[in-house]
Amino acid sequence: MATYxxxxxGGVDSIALLDMLARTKSYEIIVAHFDHGIRGxxxxxxxxVESLAAKYGMRYEKKREALGPDASExxxxxxxxxxxxRVAQKYNGRIVTAHHADDIVETIAxxxxxxxxxxxxxxxxxxxxRPLIHVHKADLIAYAKQHNLTWREDSTNGSDTYLRNRVRRQTQALDPTVKKELLALRAQQVASKKMIEExxxxxxxxxxxxxxYFFIHIPSQVALECLRYITKATLTRPQIERSLLAIKTARPKSSYQAGSGTTFDFTTRNFSLSLLK
Known part of the structure; x- marks a missing residue:
């Protein structure tokens, strides 16, 4: 049985997703909640969320970090x-999130x-x-109301401090046809990305x-794209550029800490890397 x-x-999106998954018995569900410590x-x-996990008879994992109100998105x-x-590694499971179609439009914007x-x-x-990426927010709200679900509203969703909130108000006014076109473009680019990765x-x-030798002699843009892939997109663009420089200049038997838990180890001809899991 798969583990998710x-x-x-605690918001309506993830509450609706959890209820949908709870109605199927094909896999084990671990409810995971991260408390950023941003709001009081x-x-x-x-x-x-813990009470919901108990209601559904599911395991519950949580972590709190005091990031504070000034923490960036x-x-x-x-x-x-x-x-x-870390939770996925503990249970050998796959992460599932409630991102939906409107989240995609916002992120593209x-x-x-x-x-x-x-x-x-x-x-x-x-x-x-992300099983809900073809579902719109309004449909999730309708589902939650139809099934008498309760959820919590994040008070920061109305704050102009966060860019996503400001963009959300703009994308909500987009014509549905425009949103549909953006979702179609996203699907095309995802397909292109997979071809590039292959x-x-x-x-x-x-x-x-x-x-x-390969990374030293291919065009820099190609090398950066290859590095982005083998580091599983965990590094920023500047970190990838510095990593490429290390590949070109590092001494044999040396290591390079690229950031984000990524370490390069060098021989004369080759390099390997380890990623923080």
Whole structure:
């Protein structure tokens, strides 16, 4: 039986997802809740989710970190996924989140605002399971009401402090046809991304050792794309660029800490890498 680590915040999206999954008996569900410690009442969310897990008869995993009200969205997201991946490793399960179609539209809009490349359209595509990406927020709310579910509203959702909240108000006003086109473009880019990754595997191999000579002599843009793939997209663009420089210049029997738990180890001809799980 498969094991799913379901990220449950207490909001309507994850509550609806949890109820949908609870109605099927095909897998074991671990309810996972991360308390960022950003809001003063966040402990109430944790208690609410814990009571739900007990109601459904599911195991419950939680972690609290006092990130504080000034924590960035990126920091909060990174800490949450670090927790979820630790739980997934503990139970040998897969992470499941409640991201939906409107989240995709918002993320694409944010990426465009920041000056995205082609990957800015291929959003929310990873090893994380997202079964609701074709479902809209309004449908999830309707489901929750139909099944008499209760949920908690995050008070920070109305704050202009967070970019996503400001973008959300703009994307909510988009014509449904525009949203549909964005979702179609996202699907096309995800397919293109998979084709590129298949080609990269043919170029660099499956590891665990990779040729320094290869990375030194191919065009930098290609090398960066290959590095992004073999490091599982855990590094920022500057970190990947510095890693490529290390591949070109590091001495044999040396190591390089690239950040985000990624370590490169070098021989004269090759390098291997380890990723924090």
């Amino acid at each position: 680590i379901v990220a449950v915040s 009442d966040s402990a109430d969310d944790a208690s609410f 990126e920091t909060a997201r990174n800490r949450r996924y670090a927790f979820l991946r 944010i990426n465009f605002r920041r000056g995205t490349g082609w990957r800015g359209l291929a959003v929310l595509d990873s090893d994380v399971l 080609h990269i595997v043919q170029l660099v191999g499956e590891g665990p050792w990779y040729s320094r």
